[in-house]
Amino acid sequence: MKTALVTGSNKGIGFEISKKLLKEGYHVLVGARDESRGKNAITELAKYGPVDLIKIDYSDSESIKEAVKRVSNEYKELNLLVNNAGIPGPLIKRPSWEFTKEELLETYTVDFLGPFELSKGLLPILIENHGKIVNVSIPIEPMPFPNMNPFAYLTGKAPLNIMTKSWGISIDEIALPIQIFAVMPGAVSTDLNNHTTGKGVKMPEEAAEWIVGLALDEKNHNGQVINFEGKLADYKNLV
Structure with a gap:
């Protein structure tokens, strides 16, 4: 049976991605840092199809x-990895230079190094199964945000976008039977933003439907960083 590992899938977007994949006939591996919350999610998700818990903490190399x-x-039979888990760092209004090294390192580790290490470790089986790696990310261009300046979040996700593009180039050069791409669902109401709602804010179900649609279509998205409106991130002007 086609199998997917979705990290951070005990809640929010990851939970809805898992539900959608189960409805599409996947066996879903629920990646969760908290075992208790993971088991609770599995109890709910089991209504839709076969699920198992994979305990994983992006901040812990041994766990990965x-x-x-x-x-x-x-x-x-794993053929899909969704790197969804992440943390935003402090979402407070303050100058970027007032963030601490510890805050930046924690976010960088969870939002980039963890997904990098997991993707690298699972690359052989994903290649064997002609699979896909989908990284859930954000736009990395700094801009004013109301009541906050998510400097740690931006610096944590920026290398994930670069990894996506760089791996994509290598995959094409070597002609490996695998794709990697990143998706940027935009503002989504989750516990990362205290379940904010309002104009332009999507529900997790909406974001998940879009992400799974891209993950399961038959198009070649390799190396792309795609935002919710379909526009591709292009950093060539920065070179």
Whole structure:
């Protein structure tokens, strides 16, 4: 059975992505840092199809290694990895230079190094199964935000976008049977923003439907960073 690992899928967008994939006939591996919350999510998601819990913490390399080992040994049909889990860092209004190194490092580790390490570890099985890696990201151009300046979030996600494009180039050069691309769903009402609602803010179900639609279509999105309106991020003018 086609199998997907969705990190951070015990809540929010990840939970809705998992639900949608189950409805599409996938066996879903629920990646969760908190085992108790992961089990609760599985109880709910099991109504829609086969699910299993994979305990994984992007901030802990040993946790990632254990997850890679288990998935590679027990779920050899894995053909989709959704790097959804992430943290925004402090969402408060203050000058960027007032963020601490510790705040930036924590966000960078979870939002980039964790997905990088997990993707690298699962790359062999994904290549074997002609799979896809989907990175859930954000636009990285700094701009004024009401009541906050998400400097840590931007600096954590920027390398994830660059990884997507760089890996995409290497995949094309070597002609590997795999795709990697990133999706930027925009403002979504989740616990990261205290479930903010209003104009332009999407519900997790809407974001998940769009993401899964891209993940399962038959188009080549390799190396693309795609925003919700379909526009592709292009950093060539920065070179």
